[in-house]
Amino acid sequence: MRTSLREISAVSKNFKHVFGPVPSRRLGQSLGVDLVPFKTCSYDCIYCQLGRTTCKTVERKEWVPMDAVLDELKQKVSSRPDYITLSGSGEPTLHSRLGEIIEHIQAMSDVPVAVLTNGSLLWQKEVREEVALADVVLPSLDAPDPERFEFINRPHPDITFERLLDGLAALRREFSGKYWLEVMLLGGYTSVPVQVRELAGWVRRIRPDKVQLNTAVRPPAEEYAMAVPPERLAELARMFEPRAEVVAEHRGQRAAGESKASAEAILALVRRRPCTVEDIAHGLGLNPSETVKSLGGLEKRGKVIGERHGLEQFYRAAASTRGAPSSPGQTRSKPILRIVAAKAAKP
Numbered sequence: 001m002r003t004s005l006r007e008i009s010a011v012s013k014n015f016k017h018v019f020g021p022v023p024s025r026r027l028g029q030s031l032g033v034d035l036v037p038f039k040t041c042s043y044d045c046i047y048c049q050l051g052r053t054t055c056k057t058v059e060r061k062e063w064v065p066m067d068a069v070l071d072e073l074k075q076k077v078s079s080r081p082d083y084i085t086l087s088g089s090g091e092p093t094l095h096s097r098l099g100e101i102i103e104h105i106q107a108m109s110d111v112p113v114a115v116l117t118n119g120s121l122l123w124q125k126e127v128r129e130e131v132a133l134a135d136v137v138l139p140s141l142d143a144p145d146p147e148r149f150e151f152i153n154r155p156h157p158d159i160t161f162e163r164l165l166d167g168l169a170a171l172r173r174e175f176s177g178k179y180w181l182e183v184m185l186l187g188g189y190t191s192v193p194v195q196v197r198e199l200a201g202w203v204r205r206i207r208p209d210k211v212q213l214n215t216a217v218r219p220p221a222e223e224y225a226m227a228v229p230p231e232r233l234a235e236l237a238r239m240f241e242p243r244a245e246v247v248a249e250h251r252g253q254r255a256a257g258e259s260k261a262s263a264e265a266i267l268a269l270v271r272r273r274p275c276t277v278e279d280i281a282h283g284l285g286l287n288p289s290e291t292v293k294s295l296g297g298l299e300k301r302g303k304v305i306g307e308r309h310g311l312e313q314f315y316r317a318a319a320s321t322r323g324a325p326s327s328p329g330q331t332r333s334k335p336i337l338r339i340v341a342a343k344a345a346k347p
Contacts, residue, residue: 018072019287021081031081034088035095044154047225049218060096087116089288099130122167136178144198181208187226211244274314
């Protein structure tokens with residue numbers, strides 16, 4: 001029986017903080033938990049697939065009610081995901097009851113808990129103590145020096161490159177669980193050997209269990225955040241110790257197994273009018289991260305096309321764009337991997 005758009009929206013809106021399970025190249029089937037409102041973050045990364053940060057902060061508080069999160073999890077945990085992942089559409093370590101949430105999850109299920117974080121608050125001991133309750137921690141390092149850190153991550157003024165590095169290294173000393181460090185490489189900014197060697201030097205100091213290379217394969221917040229081609233990533237992976245694994249999902253690779261129901265609902269919506277990720281997530285009651293994954297699958301199959309209008313990225317059904325010129329002020333987004341170089345940042 002075909003699921004209607006209204007039915008999908010009604011079911012999804014029962015869950016405001018928990019989404020999935022969704023397929024993850026790093027974590028298998030991941031049940032996502034969103035602990036902050038949309039785009040509430042300590043960074044405003046130029047490559048972010050969810051767009052620009054609307055609430056840049058380092059304030060730790062109970063951004064969403066812990067009890068509401070746990071109630072939703074109790075309904076979803078029977079899906080038996082590979083991991084329960086604290087991530088979503090902002091920075092999870094901003095939630096002041098993060099440690100309590102992890103302990104409650106572990107009391108209700110034996111599914112391992114992962115924390116997907118930008119690592120920006122790990123210089124605070126209380127944050128490290130809470131994060132260390134998880135089974136797996138996946139922080140990130142995107143820049144080799146303070147200048148590129150400011151340019152790529154656009155952090156809150158309280159966060160410095162030195163604090164970031166100190167926090168990442170301190171967590172390794174105190175945390176006995178799995179530590180997988182993501183390194184995001186961007187064409188023209190952090191993809192030349194001299195910069196990668198600097199990044200590899202910091203990674204040796206941090207000593208993660210795994211190094212995972214990624215790049216901007218989905219439409220980024222800023223169109224100048226360019227992807228690194230897959231063959232180049234494979235070459236650069238050899239410069240890290242331990243040797244990095246490439247986790248970027250490039251075009252042409254197997255599409256993530258997005259929910260068929262949500263993908264059909266998204267397609268029905270963008271057939272009516274162009275929408276941003278936030279428009280789709282709000283209109284269908286989906287989580288923004290889940291929306292991005294479904295859009296990625298639809299884009300790979302040629303079902304939707306992304307177009308940039310000013311600072312926003314819109315999506316429309318592919319059939320509605322055939323033979324039609326773009327509207328004034330609108331630029332058709334280029335498939336990211338066709339761009340193999342960007343203007344290099346000044347050294």
